[in-house]
Amino acid sequence: MIWAVLSPVVEAGTPLRVLDVGGGSGMFAVPLAQLGHDVTVVDPSADALATLHRRADTAGVGSRVRGLQGDGDRMRAVLDGAPAGSAPGDQFDLVLCHSVLEVVDDPVSTLREIAGVLRPGGQLSIATANRAGAVLARAVSGHPKEARGLLADQDPAPGRARPARRRFSPPELLALVTGAGLVPGEWRGVSVVTELLGASSGADPAAIRALELELAGSSPYRDVAAGLHVLATRP
Secondary structure (H helix, E strand, O other): OHHHHHHHHHOOOOOOEEEEEOOOOOOOHHHHHHOOOEEEEEEOOHHHHHHHHHHHHHOOOHHHEEEEEOOHHHHHHHHHOOOOOOOOOOOEEEEEEEOOOOOOOOHHHHHHHHHOOEEEEEEEEEEEEEHHHHHHHHHHOOOHHHHHHHHOOOOOOOOOOOOOOOOEOHHHHHHHHHHOOOEEOOOEEEOOOHHHHOOOOOOOHHHHHHHHHHHOOOOOOHHHOOEEEEEEEOO
16 A cells, blocks of 8 residues: 555656665665665664665665665764765655654654655655554454553553554644654555455455555545555655
8 A cells, every 4th residue: 555655756757865764674675776766774773784785686776775774763863974875865855764653762753853854845655553453453353451451552561661562543643744844645544454354364465455445545444454654745
């Protein structure tokens, strides 16, 4: 679903400077480089970045993919401290921030830091876990107590002082986006039915994908998706 939203942006034929925050293994970076874009990946894991470079070299796009070790909440310092030629400037046309805000210490400051490296008119793709989807998934899998804990964003695992993985509601995500000085587009649900069905459902993958695309932008279906996605623009 995220690719469906990004396609008009990345398949327009214009080479873009792309920053992928937390995208170390290259799931998005390598396909974007294959489309002709220059991609910088910032990730705290050296192992993930090594996988990224192997994948990029195998795909024949190693020259278009750069990996920098660091964290999203120190984006400016990471880019400023990069070796010469390893990052294409500090202003990007498109920034990906997928499954990052769930695990950082301060989502507000992290998103502001990331938004700060967008050029005016640039776009930020944000994907996060959806609290309602997590509650529903936990409940239907037979764990009602854990589902109740997730209602308050409390980690169901005993002994943890705070959630190991933060979840968001759509209003919370949109508030983060506007608080970072960005203009959000329509929010969409990610994986409305796929995770509920499971890999052993036997359903036709093409039919599931078509259904997901139809449900992603429609309430009440998108409200209980596993994830949330929004494409925002820097004014």
